[in-house]
Amino acid sequence: MRSERYIPYVLILPSVLFLLFLFAWPLLEALLLSVRGSGGQWTLENFQRMAADLYFKDAVKYTLLLTVVIVPLQVVMALGMAMLLGGISKGRDLFLYVWTIPLGISDLAAGIVWLAIFTERGYLNSFLQGIGVIQQPQLWLSYETPWMIFLAVVAAEVWRATAIVFVILVAGLQLIPKEYGEAAEVFGARPWQRFWKVTLPLLMPSLQVALILRTILALEVFAVVVALGGRNLPVLAGEAYYWYNAYQNPGVAAAYAVIILGISVVATILYLRLMRSKQEGAA
Amino acid sequence: MKKSRWLWLGLLSTLLVLSGVLAQQTASLLFVSTQFTPIEEAQRMRQVILKDFQGRVEFIPEDNAPFTSRILSEVRAGRVNVGLAGGLHGDFPPLVAAGALDPVDDVLTQLKDRRFSQSFVNLGKMGTGNQLYIPWMQATYIMVANRQALQYLPAGANVNTLTYTQLKAWAANIQRATGRRMLGFPAGPRGLMHRFTQGYLYPSYTKSAVTKFRSDEAESMWLEFKSLWQHVNPQSTSYDFMQEPLLAGEVWIAWDHIARLRDALNQKPGDFVAFPAPIGPYGRGFMPVLAGLAIPKGSPSRAAAVAAIEYLTRPEVQITTLVQNGFFPVIQVRLPDNLPQGIRMGADAIARQAQSNVALPSLLPVGLGARGGEYNKVFQDTFARIVLRNEDVRRVLDSEAANLRRIMNETRAPCWSPDPASSGACPVN
Numbered sequence: 025m026r027s028e029r030y031i032p033y034v035l036i037l038p039s040v041l042f043l044l045f046l047f048a049w050p051l052l053e054a055l056l057l058s059v060r061g062s063g064g065q066w067t068l069e070n071f072q073r074m075a076a077d078l079y080f081k082d083a084v085k086y087t088l089l090l091t092v093v094i095v096p097l098q099v100v101m102a103l104g105m106a107m108l109l110g111g112i113s114k115g116r117d118l119f120l121y122v123w124t125i126p127l128g129i130s131d132l133a134a135g136i137v138w139l140a141i142f143t144e145r146g147y148l149n150s151f152l153q154g155i156g157v158i159q160q161p162q163l164w165l166s167y168e169t170p171w172m173i174f175l176a177v178v179a180a181e182v183w184r185a186t187a188i189v190f191v192i193l194v195a196g197l198q199l200i201p202k203e204y205g206e207a208a209e210v211f212g213a214r215p216w217q218r219f220w221k222v223t224l225p226l227l228m229p230s231l232q233v234a235l236i237l238r239t240i241l242a243l244e245v246f247a248v249v250v251a252l253g254g255r256n257l258p259v260l261a262g263e264a265y266y267w268y269n270a271y272q273n274p275g276v277a278a279a280y281a282v283i284i285l286g287i288s289v290v291a292t293i294l295y296l297r298l299m300r301s302k303q304e305g306a307a
Numbered sequence: 308m309k310k311s312r313w314l315w316l317g318l319l320s321t322l323l324v325l326s327g328v329l330a331q332q333t334a335s336l337l338f339v340s341t342q343f344t345p346i347e348e349a350q351r352m353r354q355v356i357l358k359d360f361q362g363r364v365e366f367i368p369e370d371n372a373p374f375t376s377r378i379l380s381e382v383r384a385g386r387v388n389v390g391l392a393g394g395l396h397g398d399f400p401p402l403v404a405a406g407a408l409d410p411v412d413d414v415l416t417q418l419k420d421r422r423f424s425q426s427f428v429n430l431g432k433m434g435t436g437n438q439l440y441i442p443w444m445q446a447t448y449i450m451v452a453n454r455q456a457l458q459y460l461p462a463g464a465n466v467n468t469l470t471y472t473q474l475k476a477w478a479a480n481i482q483r484a485t486g487r488r489m490l491g492f493p494a495g496p497r498g499l500m501h502r503f504t505q506g507y508l509y510p511s512y513t514k515s516a517v518t519k520f521r522s523d524e525a526e527s528m529w530l531e532f533k534s535l536w537q538h539v540n541p542q543s544t545s546y547d548f549m550q551e552p553l554l555a556g557e558v559w560i561a562w563d564h565i566a567r568l569r570d571a572l573n574q575k576p577g578d579f580v581a582f583p584a585p586i587g588p589y590g591r592g593f594m595p596v597l598a599g600l601a602i603p604k605g606s607p608s609r610a611a612a613v614a615a616i617e618y619l620t621r622p623e624v625q626i627t628t629l630v631q632n633g634f635f636p637v638i639q640v641r642l643p644d645n646l647p648q649g650i651r652m653g654a655d656a657i658a659r660q661a662q663s664n665v666a667l668p669s670l671l672p673v674g675l676g677a678r679g680g681e682y683n684k685v686f687q688d689t690f691a692r693i694v695l696r697n698e699d700v701r702r703v704l705d706s707e708a709a710n711l712r713r714i715m716n717e718t719r720a721p722c723w724s725p726d727p728a729s730s731g732a733c734p735v736n
Contacts, residue, residue: 078688145555166541254495254545271680
């Protein structure tokens with residue numbers, strides 16, 4: 025009896041150690057790195073240099089813009105797909121597998137796939153030339169058309185990462201007992217009403233998880249952007265990478281990482297607060 | 308009885324193997340290099356290039372930082388294991404400053420018949436009276452064009468003596484005829500566009516890269532380059548290597564590092580021509596990437612190191628190095644007829660670029676250490692602000708000059724060629 029009390033602690037110990045070593049420690053190191061100068065003194069110089077950098081404003085702008093556009097789009101699409109899947113009885117597994125294929129593709133590979141579509145000698149131009157819409161290959165992704173790069177990144181990200189939201193929501197839907205829906209039906213609720221009043225409130229915990237996960241990942245978007253736009257569409261994670269790797273200045277790179285961390289924490293707290301109140305209101 | 312005999316036999320053979328290993332370690336030459344770090348290149352170095360060397364040599368490629376700290380700490384501790392050090396010109400200054408290299412004037416005398424390029428021999432003196440490294444191999448950045456582009460060359464222009472003005476006219480002619488911008492530069496995130504501004508554009512127009520960074524000459528250079536950029540394929544800002552857009556037909560004229568053009572030349576030698584970089588008011592600025600061989604002070608096997616230098620600078624070994632790992636000879640050598648055509652085209656363009664009377668070689672940045680990345684950033688940002696973002700040239704040059712000055716003062720790096728020698732940090736006038 026006595027020894028059983030310790031079992032849960034023993035069981036979570038490995039993951040706690042894992043988190044401490046691979047998350048908490050590097051996190052602390054990054055924080056220290058960002059507020060220390062080359063001589064080890066405390067300084068805000070790294071943040072000043074970051075803010076004065078040529079790409080900083082654009083990086084903040086595009087990262088937030090991408091998050092605001094991509095995440096809602098993905099949640100709506102994934103919700104639609106998950107609801108559709110619920111209505112399919114035959115071949116349900118096939119749809120599930122096909123829709124989750126992009127989960128197995130790395131973000132860089134996804135970026136390169138979409139680059140092959142949009143590049144000057146890419147599939148899109150070949151197709152348009154083939155059906156006679158254009159005479160000359162069109163330039164889609166160049167610094168002269170940043171909005172087009174933006175749309176290409178949105179397309180690639182939606183294609184690549186909607187599947188993870190979809191999987192979370194499918195799992196969430198399966199947790200909702202059928203009886204609630206049936207009861208609502210008995211009281212005369214139409215399908216749309218049942219979705220709004222029954223399914224969606226009960227799905228809130230899964231939605232919350234999906235939203236937090238996707239928002240954090242969207243704030244870290246990098247490889248897809250690099251593959252499609254090079255430096256034409258600066259994002260925060262990319263700037264952190266360039267400062268660390270190309271300019272070999274870990275201090276400024278850490279400052280960028282701290283900014284990403286800050287925005288992620290704020291977004292997570294917002295989701296937890298806003299969605300909790302809704303949940304309680306619904307209950 | 309039988310059991311113990313086996314035991315003895317086992318012990319004896321273990322001893323034999325151990326002593327063999329020990330003997331090999333003491334007799335072999337440890338050759339540490341910042342070059343050929345990719346595993347395939349290192350294997351080709353060990354198995355092909357060094358194959359006929361008489362004597363044991365252990366080839367270990369290392370990154371620049373561990374290379375430097377290893378040799379420095381070994382020399383300081385007085386227990387040197389590295390027998391031979393191979394690195395780029397820019398890898399040697401910290402070793403020279405610490406007095407960690409043995410002069411190799413005697414080795415150069417032995418190699419009188421090699422016919423080294425004289426400017427490379429001079430670079431190997433590192434600004435001192437002694438020879439501190441022997442030139443080993445070279446690479447550089449050149450231009451490649453699709454043969455289809457040649458018909459649009461402006462009247463009187465020859466690709467081998469092209470000026471920047473003619474390059475612009477050429478690209479403009481192509482755009483007029485085809486409706487497309489077919490000149491390309493590697494201005495992507497991993498591209499080497501900053502080397503173009505540092506080693507080609509700036510020297511050609513100002514005979515400097517640092518001291519005259521914000522000069523009037525630099526201002527008019529940027530204005531001219533900006534007008535040339537009207538004819539540049541705007542996808543250039545996502546090109547890292549130019550061989551792919553050349554092979555895809557997205558661009559017809561490109562500048563890049565020879566290693567990043569190699570596939571185009573090798574795959575379709577009949578489709579392309581290779582030629583030197585354009586000429587500006589001060590001559591043809593270009594950036595040789597020179598590697599050299601140096602002997603650390605107190606090398607445990609100086610004789611073996613000298614033998615290895617003698618071996619690696621033999622004409623046939625220089626050619627093997629070219630064929631295997633793509634670095635070009637530093638000696639005057641007749642290339643064999645069976646050389647792959649793409650390599651021959653690159654070698655010819657490199658020779659024409661280095662040997663003409665307008666040649667204005669400029670070095671990769673020297674003495675910046677870890678600040679090299681931020682030095683490049685000054686040139687990348689200047690390019691992005693002037694050419695891509697259309698900011699006022701004078702204002703950009705003044706504000707980026709402040710960044711450049713800060714890097715120079717922090718590292719106290721003296722000027723390197725083509726800037727005139729300075730005492731103390733290279734000034735940004």
